[in-house]
Structure formats: C-alpha cells, structure tokens
Amino acid sequence: MAENPQNAPHHTGGGADDRTPTVIVDDVDIVYRVNGTGGGRGTATAALNRMLRRKQTEKASGVRKVHAVKKVSFVAYKGEAIGLIGTNGSGKSTLLKAIAGLLPVENGRIYTGGQPSLLGVNAALMNDLTGERNIHLGGLAMGMSREQVKERYQQIVDFSGINEKGDFITLPMRTYSSGMAARLRFSIAAAKDHDVLLIDEALATGDGRFRKRSEARIRELRKEAGTVFLVSHNNKSIRDTCNRVLWLERGELRMDGPTDEVLKEYEAFTGDKPRKPAAKPKPKETKSRELNPQGTRSQETRSQETAAR
Numbered sequence: 001m002a003e004n005p006q007n008a009p010h011h012t013g014g015g016a017d018d019r020t021p022t023v024i025v026d027d028v029d030i031v032y033r034v035n036g037t038g039g040g041r042g043t044a045t046a047a048l049n050r051m052l053r054r055k056q057t058e059k060a061s062g063v064r065k066v067h068a069v070k071k072v073s074f075v076a077y078k079g080e081a082i083g084l085i086g087t088n089g090s091g092k093s094t095l096l097k098a099i100a101g102l103l104p105v106e107n108g109r110i111y112t113g114g115q116p117s118l119l120g121v122n123a124a125l126m127n128d129l130t131g132e133r134n135i136h137l138g139g140l141a142m143g144m145s146r147e148q149v150k151e152r153y154q155q156i157v158d159f160s161g162i163n164e165k166g167d168f169i170t171l172p173m174r175t176y177s178s179g180m181a182a183r184l185r186f187s188i189a190a191a192k193d194h195d196v197l198l199i200d201e202a203l204a205t206g207d208g209r210f211r212k213r214s215e216a217r218i219r220e221l222r223k224e225a226g227t228v229f230l231v232s233h234n235n236k237s238i239r240d241t242c243n244r245v246l247w248l249e250r251g252e253l254r255m256d257g258p259t260d261e262v263l264k265e266y267e268a269f270t271g272d273k274p275r276k277p278a279a280k281p282k283p284k285e286t287k288s289r290e291l292n293p294q295g296t297r298s299q300e301t302r303s304q305e306t307a308a309r
C-alpha cells in the first residue's frame with residue numbers, strides 16, 4: 001500500500017500486535033446518483049439549455065444525489081474482526097461495497113492490501129446450476145485452482161449442511177430455500193483463506209447451529225491473519241465474533257472502538273438496552289417520560305409505566 005498509515009486517524013480498537021494494515025479508508029465520501037427523479041421530459045429548447053448550462057445539468061435532468069458515506073476514515077489491521085453497525089440506511093453496505101472495489105468513491109481514498117472478497121446475501125451464484133456446480137464455479141471465481149476446489153469440495157458441502165436433509169447439492173439452486181442458499185454462499189467463501197473478507201448480513205439467514213459454525217470459522221479466519229468485516233443487525237453475532245466495531249449513523253462514523261464499548265453506546269442509542277437502569281417511576285408523575293435518543297420511549301420505560309398503573 002502506498003499511503004502512510006501514520007496519516008490515517010488513530011483508532012481505539014485493537015488486538016493485533018503486529019499492526020499490519022490491510023485496509024485504509026481515508027476521508028471517504030460515497031455518493032449515489034439516482035436518475036429520472038425530476039420532470040425528465042421537456043421541450044427540445046429545454047434539452048438544449050441543459051446541454052449549454054453544464055453546471056445545472058444534473059439537477060435539471062432530474063439526477064438526485066444520495067450522500068451515503070460522509071468523510072469516513074479508519075485503518076483495519078491483520079487479525080481484526082470488525083463489526084459494522086448502524087441503523088437502517090446508515091451506509092454500512094455501501095462502505096463494504098466500496099472496500100470491495102465495487103463502488104467508486106466521490107472523495108478520499110481506499111487502500112487495500114491483498115484481495116478483498118465481498119460475501120453478501122446477494123452474492124451471485126447461478127440459480128439454474130446445481131449446488132455442486134456452483135461450488136466449483138464459485139471456488140474458481142475466488143481464485144482457487146481446480147485441485148483446491150476438488151480437495152475442499154466435501155468440506156464445503158459438510159459445512160453448509162445442505163445435504164443434511166437429502167441430496168440437495170445435486171439439485172439446482174432455485175430449489176433451495178433462501179437460508180440454504182445463504183449457507184452455501186457463506187460455505188464457499190469461507191473455504192478460502194482471505195486477506196480481507198467482507199460479510200454482509202450472511203449470518204442472518206442461517207439457523208442457530210449454522211450461525212455458531214460460521215462464527216467459529218470467522219474466528220479461524222482472523223487467526224489465519226486475515227481481516228474480517230461483518231455487517232450485521234444482530235448485536236450478539238457482533239459481540240461473539242468481532243473485537244472492534246465501527247458505528248455508522250447517517251453515513252458518518254460515529255464511533256470506532258472495542259466491541260463492548262461501542263455496542264453499549266449503540267444499544268443505548270437504539271433503546272435496545274438503556275445505559276443506566278431507568279429510575280423508579282413515581283406513581284403520580286404521569287407527564288414525564290424517559291425518551292431515548294430517537295424520541296421514542298424505551299421498552300423498559302413502557303413496561304414500568306404499565307406496571308405503575
């Protein structure tokens with residue numbers, strides 16, 4: 001990597017002693033452009049005007065910008081498993097895609113050491129091909145040799161658990177449930193040792209047993225000196241697998257640090273678990289209500305109020 005990691009902001013997470021950086025995200029903005037949000041049509045004169053006034057072209061032709069990631073900076077190191085959390089639409093998947101090189105950045109730079117692999121619930125496998133063929137093609141697409149794929153084939157099938165309920169691996173993927181397909185995708189990706197593995201909600205679709213297996217594999221991948229990024233709304237999965245958490249909110253990096261510290265703040269923010277136990281309600285005071293940061297009452301406050309009635 002060309003950039004000097006000293007220039008990048010310091011983070012409080014950690015665990016890796018050798019501190020070899022694998023991903024550097026330096027002051028990155030990512031902007032989507034959505035076409036066709038304006039009037040769209042118009043007269044030939046209006047079209048000519050748009051062409052002549054280039055500065056106004058985007059607005060006039062109905063292109064709307066969505067600023068999905070704003071001035072985000074961090075450095076990821078070998079051996080780290082980093083959870084990306086944040087409420088819906090906060091920019092987690094967008095940032096992951098940009099690290100994978102699938103989205104351009106508007107400003108700033110992303111440097112990666114090694115090849116990042118994005119494993120998402122939408123990762124492309126061929127629906128009309130059997131699970132077996134998809135394992136072969138997926139393995140080759142990730143850069144494994146034919147021999148390596150052959151060698152690991154059975155391990156992938158066993159890990160996925162696809163054949164636990166019958167010989168499904170020789171059936172086309174379109175006959176799989178969404179959970180089965182997600183398991184196969186994860187199993188293919190996890191068969192390879194990755195420099196940087198990016199996982200987007202893949203664990204959400206598997207059942208409890210599969211999730212445990214996957215979490216164990218993520219820990220293994222960390223030990224094998226890779227870096228794992230995990231986007232998830234399941235705080236338990238993040239707690240069990242990650243040593244560091246980045247919290248994005250409205251596209252901005254709100255917190256970066258050790259898992260427990262960040263999750264504690266995040267849970268207080270979302271109202272999942274209030275930071276402090278709520279004070280005992282005074283029976284006659286019905287007007288004052290504890291609000292969480294979104295302005296909604298927390299579950300606990302509500303049940304205390306109900307109990308007080």
Ligand SMILES: Nc1ncnc2c1ncn2[C@@H]1O[C@H](COP(=O)(O)OP(=O)(O)OP(=O)(O)O)[C@@H](O)[C@H]1O
Nearest residue numbers: 032034066068086087088089090091092093094095
């Ligand atoms: N293809 C797209 N075109 C335009 N805007 C998009 C596109 N994809 C995402 N966005 C917008 O970018 C912002 C961030 O979206 P993103 O999917 O990265 O959030 P997220 O944190 O992964 O959300 P979730 O937890 O719901 O999956 C949102 O405002 C979303 O509407």
